[in-house]
Amino acid sequence: MSTLVVVGIQWGDEGKGKVVDLLAREADIIARFQGGSNAGHTLVVGGKKTIVRLIPSGVLHDDKVCVIGNGVVVDPQVLIEELDTLQQQGRLLDPALLKISETAHVIMPYHQAIDVARERLRGEGRLGTTGRGIGPAYEDKMARVGIRFVDFLDDQVFQEQLSRNLQEKNLYLGEILKEQALDYTQIFDSYRRFRDRLAPHVTNASRYLHQEIVKGRKVLFEGAQGTMLDVDHGTYPYVTSSNTVSGAVCSGAGIAPQHIHGVIGISKAYTTRVGSGPFPTELFGPEGEKLRRDGGEFGTVTGRPRRCGWLDAVVARTAVRLNGVTSLALTKIDVLSGLPTVRICTGYAYQGQQYDEVPASVHVIDRITPVYEDLPGWSEPLSDIRSLDALPLNARRYVERVEQLVNVPIKMVSVGAGREETILIRPTFF
Ligand code: IMP
DSSP states (O other): OOEEEEEESSSSOSSHHHHHHHHGGGOSEEEEOSBOTTOOEEEEETTEEEEESSSOGGGGSTTOEEEEOTTBEEOHHHHHHHHHHHHHTTOSOSGGGEEEETTSEEOOHHHHHHHHHHHHHHGGGOOOOOSSSHHHHHHHHHTTOOOBHHHHTSHHHHHHHHHHHHHHHHHIIIIISOOOOOOHHHHHHHHHHHHHHHGGGEEOHHHHHHHHHHTTOOEEEEOOSOGGGOTTTSSTTSSOSSOOSTTHHHHHHTOOGGGOOOEEEEEESSEEEOSSSOOTTBOOSHHHHHHHHHHTOBOTTTOOBOEEEOEEHHHHHHHHHHHTOOEEEEEOGGGGTTOSEEEEEEEEEETTEEESSOOSOHHHHHHOEEEEEEEEOOOSOOTTOOSGGGSOHHHHHHHHHHHHHHTSOEEEEEOSSBTTSEEESSOOOO
16 A cells, blocks of 8 residues: 545544654655645644644654645745744755645635635624635635636736736625725735745646655645535535545545545544534533543634534544545544543434434534433543553443444554554554
């Protein structure tokens, strides 16, 4: 197996960053294929915390090539800030170690302005976006007015596209959203500086990945967000604006389907979600508070407190099928320590009907009753445990029950944020 896709099987924040960082040891190349700087992947190595938003989470390993695929929407300012920070730490000093697809779309200031203004106008009905311009950038891509890196590199093409788009966006911002118009020269000048800085990294990433896969080099595809935030398969409209499922690797990195060799699904041992939208197993009392506190459940990008709840096997089952998950990593099981009982949702009931997968209508999801299975909890802290056998009996039973319910082998259990705080059950992944 020379390629592996890492996907979140909940609503994002499953701990994909940590898993990618670990798996990157075995990989030669790590590639993002969707999303943008709405993602925030936290890496803890040697007690030091690094947050990456656009650059793949394998960046803390020397000499791995990081690729930003065409399916990603790139905020150049955020990318440069991230690059600066990593370069100050001695990383990515060789431009060949970071490749940006020439057909990835560029996030423009009007995307962010529109995202934020729309959310403000929606008031209580807001989607709870990260306010990074992700939705408006994907809208422009589909409307065929987006600016791709290849266009951005060409002064004349960029000027034409920017002035055409800005005319329309300023009208929309001013007349409909009641916002200030944006200034052409200011955008053009700052974006020209961004372009000069990023130009050495821009390349035909699809072709590069193909050539490397054919040579047998190992490629890890790093998903952002989670399956329930997928624009087609998630809890629409409370989703992000890209396809987050494993199949999106083909379109978002430009590789052929036969080059996807394995899919690892990442799930927290409980569930969290940020932003609005249905969440059947959400906890509102002290148990939810405990998960938030002990799990440090506050958004990496926005700092918002995350909503917390029990593990939902209905969500996991749906996501395993959609992604073709071949193995699972269960993260943050240490956070469950101290609960007398841990619950897993095994099905949904609604109007006399049972659901074993997530229904399409958010109105139905909002009204379902979760069917729970209760398991005895454990009180011991788990962060120092490095083997399944050393887990307290009830914690081991919990892991085994999840494996049964989801019907996929669990290869890794994470017991803390640090790279070393991991139980590797089946040590090889590729
Ligand atoms: P957007 O992607 O900023 O448009 O936000 C749409 C929805 O996806 C909101 O509910 C966000 O909170 C959620 N979201 C976007 N990115 C992430 C992520 O990386 N982790 C968790 N939730 C996310």
